[in-house]
Amino acid sequence: MKKKEPPQSKRPQFRRLIVIDNALRAVDYPTVDQLAEVVNMNPKTIRRDLIYMKDELGAPLDFCRERNGWRYTDLNWRLPDFSVSQGDLLAMFLGSRILEDFRGTPSHIQLRRSLRRMADLLPDQVTVQWETIQNAHSVQKSNTNRQDLETFRKLADAVLHRKQIKIVYWSASKDATTIRTVDPWHLTCIDGEWYVIGWCHLRKAQRTFAPNRVRKIKFTGESFSVPPSFNISEFLAGTFRVVGEPDAPLKTVRLAFSPSAARYVKEKVFNESQTVTATKDGGCVFEIKLSSFIEIRRWILSWGSECQVLEPPELRADIVQQAQGIISRNHAPVPPRRPRGRPRKKV
Helix, strand or coil: CCCCCCCCCCCCCHHHHHHEEEEEEHHCCHHHHHHHHHCCCCHHHHHHHHHHHHHHCCCCCCEECCCCCECCCCCCCCCCCCCCCCHHHHHHHHHHHHHHCCCHHHHHHHHHHHHHHHCCCCCCCCEEEEHHHHHCCCCCCCCHHHHHHHHHHHHHHHHHHHHEEEEEEECCCCCEEEEEEEEEEEEECCEEEEEEEEEEECCCCEEEEEEEHEEEEEEEECCCCCCCCCHHHHHHHHCCCCCCCCCCCEEEEEEEEEEHHHHHCCCCCCCCCEEEEEEEEEEECEEEECCCCCHHHHHHCCCCHEEEEEEEEHHHHHHHHHHHHCCCCHCCCCCCCCCCCCCCCCC
């Protein structure tokens, strides 16, 4: 039986080349098998990559038969720059918004392939979770206007070129706007929505911003450096979708779902720590590690009586309080409806 290649085989070629390039500089005469282990790929794929680097990219590669390994004859050689412009990101922004409008048509497949090819060239400061876009089932038409496009263009420019920005930002929780100076570290697309993660000078903390809540934006003329400690994978590892507390410890959340809800819960993965265990009654126990309960609280409430919080105690108490508030609000008298327009005159 043919051995199945690891999941990393889906890694875009240029990302593999970067890993191979680093290994060639760090190890004397690495063998194909050693490079395959580092990249977590099939040795045959590594051989093709080495030939591609030598023949197509002009890499000064030399194979030593005595040591059965490869090396650079000129360490000053560098891989060509795989760059993405702000225009490319703008196209991805629009494409991700209209992707679902074409579901079920040949254009949907073509558009998705084009967006994937563009995603393969994304620099480290931009990430797209295509699994969440592919699994989306919404067909609501997007209402993208020129202001949205101009805002996104400036945000992409700021992220790619390390430009500090000043924004007027609307907070949904407070229904108020504030002026903030932001160092935008990273641009990411999750569940088809774009977010900017960076340093907020007003709050003196790392914050996540939604581009559609940016009312005004301008460049300050200052530049910034991304802290070496910032890692987008580590940041998202403690989130349910995108909201997290960078300095907060991860807490285990365990939820029990009814049989009717379990089959839907199993379909989606929110982060790598997630596990779903089937129970004898046909239900399941959902477990995940999070640094913030803001997003999962709303998700739990959306399941109503089909979800039970097992732990932690503070989240369980919070859900009980929220449920009591819902009961209280719905037991209150319904206010009379105000008539619309002028009442008709009796004839």
